[in-house]
Amino acid sequence: MSSERTSEQDVHGRRAALFDVDGTLVDTNYLHTVTWWEAMRQAGHRVGMREIHHTIGMSSDKLMDRLLPEDRDRSGDQRISTAHKTLYAEYFARLPALDGAPDLLRTLADRGWYLVLASSASQDELAAMRATIGADEAIATVLSSDDVEEGKPAPDPVEQALEQAGVPARDAVFVGDTVWDVVACVKAGVRCIALQSGGIPPELLLEAGADEIYRDPADLLRHLDSSALGR
Template sequence: MRSREETRHDTVLLDVDGTLVDSTYHHALAWHRAFRRHDISLPMWRVHRSIGMGGDRLVGVLAGDDVEQRIGDELRSAWHEEYAKLADEVEPLPGAADLVRTLSRRFTVALGSSGKPEFTRQAVDLVGVRDDVAVVTTSEDAPSSKPAPDILEIALQKSGGRSAIVIGDSTFDVSSAARMGAPCVAIRTGGFGADELRDAGAVLVARGLPDLLDADWDELARMQPPPGASDEPPLP
């Protein structure tokens, strides 16, 4: 039988885009512009709701496998160009540095992003928490992007932690976490509705990072993801 100490998560894994920096809407616009370059017209709200999965999956999910096979790489390259033009507008989300520093006193803190390394580095520098986190893991470190658990699993492994709580802003963070057995605390900053995050299996939904300073981290450190949270989140 494991002791109580052993069942307590020792690590917090944080998502970056939409969680530490306010980049979700810029990513949505960049993808929308990338698709438009190829005469593919998608409602912005559907593009928005797909931000948080990796770019390797997004094209096929939104535009179909045929488009992915035909011009997937061209679309990702167009997205990269379009996002680079918008990246300077991206700001830290309120409370990001404060929460990371506060959590780092009680937990090992690691960052796990589905994003490109250059944009993730830029985001981490912007928030100014490089010295407060054990490791930063990006799409380059993992074979499959969210909602696959690979990025989070590698972040946990590299950080030397035993088990983790995840903080994210999208349904993909929730299911990605659940697939490695981790509970996910979700914040509204990615623009998902509270019900979408709860239905995905978030164990707590908060407006933003400052609200998590007052959360009961002792309780969260003992939680497990609810049944079904590891399912592929449906795109609305």
């Protein structure tokens, strides 16, 4: 990101709202948990669903490194990842948007926020979730896992979102739902609002460094004026 572009947009007061999507705008974290569990089961790995759930939000390679034995035959990792994607794709037509998600995005856009979706999902998964949300007119830029070299909890997705928005970290707020979202934001120096809609206990989100916590998009929208997105 060039300093010329940044300073030009700073003059115009651009503020960027960066959003995770899975578990933040669309209720998919438990679907990912079940489909990862089945993909690993098919490959002969016994992994508890609680452990899987707490890794959702990581990039696929980091998720498998965390959950599967270190001495495994890693040549099978791609088959596991493909099986997960195939199983999860069966839900594309009926993915549920979280309460308040489209209204939150539209309200922020109406208030002048530059909206970026910064997701760890693949392009086809992200397209299915955007169709579910139905607020594309409010979204300025979209990033998928294909657009970054390293996924969360590395800061790359957050930093790439800042670059796409053309703002420094101080002029951005990230909204996510997992510990890995929060950790990536802390590394990137971006304020993070965490939602409990992904199923992660609030104490873990606070411990990771979340600045604010709300129940779901609808709850954040109700408290928007007193949040980091309303100040």
